[in-house]
Amino acid sequence: MREQSLDEFESIFEQASIPVLEIEPVTLARVAVVLKNDALDASVCRLAAHLKTRFGSEVQVHYPDTLSKDSVAATTTVTDFAAAPAAFRSTAELVGQVSIGRSQLVLMPEPEDEAGRVVSVDALVEGTSPPILLVRSEIDEPASVFSRVLHSLTGSFQQTQNFSHSFTLVEDAGQVLLLHVVSEAEVADVRDAMRVSPEVDTEEGEKLVEKLSHHGERFLKGVVAAAREAPYDASYRLAVGDIVETVRTELEAGGYSVLVVGHHVEGHSHISADDYQLMHTVRDIPVLAL
Amino acid sequence: MFGGLNTAMLASSGAEAGGAVPGYQTVTFSLILVVTLLLLATEKIHKTVLVLLSGLLCLFLADYWGFFPHKVGHHLPVYIEMIEWEVIGIVIGATVFVEIAARSGVFTWVSVKMLKASRGDPFKLLIFLSVLTAVFSAFLDNITAMIIIGSLTVVACRKLDLDAKPFLITEGIMTNVGGLLTLISSIPNIIIGKAAGISYLSFVLVATPYVVVATIVTLLIARMMFGKTVRPLRDTEAKAHNLALVTAFDEWETVEDRRFFYTSIVAVVLVILGFALKAQIPILRDFGIEIVAMLAAVLMLLLHAKDVEHDLDDVEWSLVFFFVGLFVVIGVMDKAGVLLEIGDLLTRVTDETGPYGLMWLTAIFSSVTDNIPLAAMLAKILGPTPEAAEAVGSVEWWAVVFGANLGGNITPIGSASTVVACTILKRHGLKLTFLEFVKIGGVFAFAQLLIATGYLYGIWLLLG
Incomplete structure (x- = not known):
């Protein structure tokens, strides 16, 4: 009975204490950008460039191997990402690249047209650990996101x-x-x-x-x-x-x-x-x- | 020199059986008493079962040897004479009252308020929680007081990243100091107070100065002994950090029903006033303090009528039955002349040492075994209160009160509250061996008993 009372009172006092929280900022040292040969690719790159400026992130571009290196270069040229873009053949390979690259945030355009999608969002969410930002509309001003x-x-x-x-x-x-x-x-x-x-x-x-x-x-x-x-x-x-x-x-x-x-x-x-x-x-x- | 022991009355009590009790019978009952006390100390058998068994054995033997002069068979009236129903009434009434009042959140609310008042400073926290433990022990039973404050201590120390051990040990020790404050603060007080006829108010008036001094000294010793943990904070950043942590406690989170909370406060105040001013209240004047306790219980049951069955379950029935058995054992020991022998022995001690020796002996005995049988036995042995000390009780009564309460601080098994403190420590993986406790508790108890010795001398001087 006494043991029970001890539990009871400890839990009463534990509940009486509103948690004092500290919000610790997450690290965004590595950001992955997934291109899809979409109109939104440029928006995603702009956002990545903005995050690079804000957090000093290293940006790694991933692109489907169906895209030519030239078109990737053309999309990313304005953003001046240091790392060489990496091509992937499937969602599974992209998952592997994101994991190996220890990316802390994935930026990905997701076209409305399902036929235009080369990456399965669900598979990416399930397979990788970093949060994924899905961009579905043009971003003119990255700071507004x-x-x-x-x-x-x-x-x-x-x-x-x-x-x-x-x-x-x-x-x-x-x-x-x-x-x-x-x-x-x-x-x-x-x-x-x-x-x-x-x-x-x-x-x-x-x-x-x-x-x-x-x-x-x-x-x-x-x-x-x-x-x-x-x-x-x-x-x-x-x-x-x-x-x-x-x-x-x-x-x-x-x-x-x-x-x-x-x-x-x-x-x-x-x-x-x-x-x-x-x-x-x-x-x-x-x-x-x- | 001092009031004197009740040997004459005990002698007549022994003769009540129809003349002098043969020596072998006294020896037999003495052996039963010694074995009972030894078994009580070992805690091998539940104390209630043990005392009831011993009581029944005493009754059968006493009947066989013809101790009961008016042979009316084994009917309750014979036994009821031995049982101190007033004490049992106080225990039942006070337990129901306290358990229900505790459920209203009054005590947890005050505890959190005190925690916040400490601003998270370890030394202030030690002072506030220890003083609160003493105050709670005065109005609650020591175990409940220790459970409430001990639980808060553990949670607060976890948040403040402090070692809970010094706090819990000091609180365990302070419950026994606070237990001296009123007539109903501890069982020995109830037994002695009833036997000596000390009123609630007189008890508080005599005990308060001692409790204040003992509290200050205890806290100073704790500060010296646990300096590393209970050091006041100097760093501004640390102060702000700890303040934020304790400010995050919300005392209202411990209260489920505010209406019940407020009515309980009113009830607690009324009951304390009832105890204190009983002699001045016409309707209560002719009744014993146990009636006030029962009245308090009924009042709380009325306020918390939705769960009467559960509330009555909280009565410590094992303690009630323990008392029934104990009073039978002591009643028979009285008739068998055993108490007369013990009284003679004690007279020799007190002739040499005065009531101080009685206090230290009681303390040592209480440190290793239950102080309730000791108090009950001494209540029978001690002489009637001298006329000069009628209102406040004799020095011998107070020697027993101080010894029985403070002796519990010497060992971890000396009192129920130190047992609870050690249980909490163990639950949270904080080790404290028997000897470690004795080394710490012994220092506190020695200082407290030393002050009590001086205080008893003061009482003696006052009473002339």
Whole structure:
């Protein structure tokens, strides 16, 4: 009984402590650019050049071997990347190159026309560890890409690493909104399960759901406080509903310049089904899949 | 020189059995008492089971040898005479009250407030948490006080990157100092206080000056002993860092129901006032303190009516049954003349050393075994409170109170709160051997007992 009480009180005090977070910027020493012989190639190169200036990144260009070296040179000539472009024959080979090159961010145009796609985004996301920025529209002003970031949070996100990319990439005067959408369908499932379970008291179950949202909010408060301390212009919003729909509504209303989805924990990407859906369907602004 | 022991009364009590008790019977019961106490010290058998077993054995033997003059069979009234129902009433009432009050978040809320007030400075943290431990021990039972403060200490030290050991040891020791503060702060206080007829308010008035001095001395010793860990912060950056870490604690996170929280505060204040001013409150004047404790329990059960079954489960029933067995054992020992023999022995000690020897002996005994049987036994042996000291109790009573409480600081098994402190240390992989504790706790206990010796002398001077 006493052991139980010790656990109980330790957990009460542990929960009473709002996490004091430090947002550690991620390193962007190596950035990979994937060309596709697309109109967007130039936009991606411009963005890479901008990141090179901001972070001193070394940019490695990868291109499908169906492209001639001359056309690659023509695309990249204005950007003055030091490393020689590397040709790949398949997505698998590109995955290998990105991994060997220890790239920390992949920039990739993704044409709307499926026939024009030489790289499978899903295979690249699954096969490589760095976050991938998918560019689907022309970028005239690279500095505008990370001026207003919408970071969508789903599932378990209680690690600051998840936020580091957004806060590292956001421009000096930029803003980050952390949007956590609790899936209404999942909450309903949990409630149904509690209702039929003889082990769980319904009132206690409701309290549990409330507690979880409350803890999530406390964590977000901690992140925003730490971000503001850094200082970043950050805010958060909690919502309950359909994840994809809520994010899309927020995108339409908020005038965001980039959407960030997924988790990036200890060097590995975790993309949920909702994140995949957003990654593939949001086309008017770039999407960064962590 | 001092009040004197109750040998005359004990002698008449022994004769109650129908004349002088034959020597072999006294020896037999003495052996039962010694074996019971030894087995209690070894903790091989659960203390409640052991004492109930011993109580039953005593009863059968006492009946066989005709100790009960009015042979009415083995009916409860005979045994009830031996059992101090007032003590049991206080234990049950206070436990229910405290457990429910603790559930309201009052104590955790105050604890987090104190943590924040320390601004994360290790020395201030030691002072605040230790003083709070002493205050909590005065109103809660020592184990609950240690569990609450110990848990916060572990979490806070983890955040502040501090070694929790010095804090937990000092807190464990401070629970026994705080346990001296009121009549219901510890079981020996309840037993002695009831036997001596000391009122709640008188107890607080006599004990407070000692507790204040002992707290200051304990903290100074802790500062010297654990200087490396509990050093005040000088570096501005470190101060700001620690302040940010403790500011991040939100005391309201420990409170689930604010309405229950506020009503509990009112209840706690009312109950403390009820204990303190019982003699002045007409409706309570004629009742014992156990009625106030039961009233407090009922009040809290009313406030927290949704889970009465669970709340009543929190009563330490094993302790209640332990008392039942213990009072039977001591009652029979009294009739068998065993307490008379022990009283004679103690008279010889106190004739030579005064109540100081009694206090040091009690402390040493309490450091290795349960102080409750000792207090219960001494409560029977000690003489009635002299007229001059009627309001505050005799010096001998206070010698037992100080010895029984402070002796628990000498060894890790000396008191329940030091056991909890060591359990917390072990859970978190912080090693502290029995001898290491004795080396540390012994210094604290020696200083505290030394001050108590001087304090007893002061009481004696005051009482003339």
